[in-house]
């Protein structure tokens with residue numbers, strides 16, 4: 001029987017590198033309230049356990065292959081190009097923004113085109129197919145790097161998960177169970193849902209869907225302003241509002257294209 005990749009990795013790691021812990025097995029829980037490593041623990045991004053990241057001053061790790069120092073936030077060794085294990089953010093590994101070449105503290109305003117380009121370039125660098133001939137260790141590491149990069153992109157490309165992630169970096173958690181406290185807004189949303197339920201023609205549904213899309217767009221705009229002002233409570237409330245409008249949008253979609 002072939003040894004598992006983690007055990008192969010452990011054998012390959014020089015003693016000098018153990019201080020930065022080769023962390024192929026990323027599924028362990030965060031151990032303290034100061035951990036900011038949820039990203040690398042394969043939890044849903046909407047339920048991070050983290051506090052703010054402080055990885056900028058992290059020392060380089062040793063490359064598992066050539067043992068030269070290697071920045072903890074880059075996927076490939078700068079000396080020998082061997083693909084590296086993903087480090088938890090608590091150990092100096094990259095957060096979602098850094099994975100896509102953005103500043104560590106991130107921002108809500110994002111150039112979607114540049115984000116996509118960074119994702120495509122990064123995916124090319126770590127695509128598992130490129131490591132097929134390099135042995136099991138590198139192939140498995142590439143699969144993991146590619147999957148983390150994928151999650152980073154799909155979390156940051158859309159406004160709601162991006163806002164939630166950004167808030168999580170400041171220890172503000174948005175829960176699925178959060179409800180709207182602004183009574184007039186709540187009423188507006190309930191009425192919108194009722195109107196959708198009552199709509200009888202496709203034109204009527206389409207017109208309501210367009211209204212919901214516009215409301216969602218306005219909430220995204222307000223979110224940008226809230227983050228600009230550093231008003232995190234407002235940003236959190238807007239995340240909840242946006243989720244409601246998104247749900248209304250989904251309901252409208254189901255009404256036009258019901259699942260058989």
Ligand SMILES: [Zn+2]
Pocket residue numbers: 063064065066067068077078079080081082
């Ligand atoms: Zn190396």
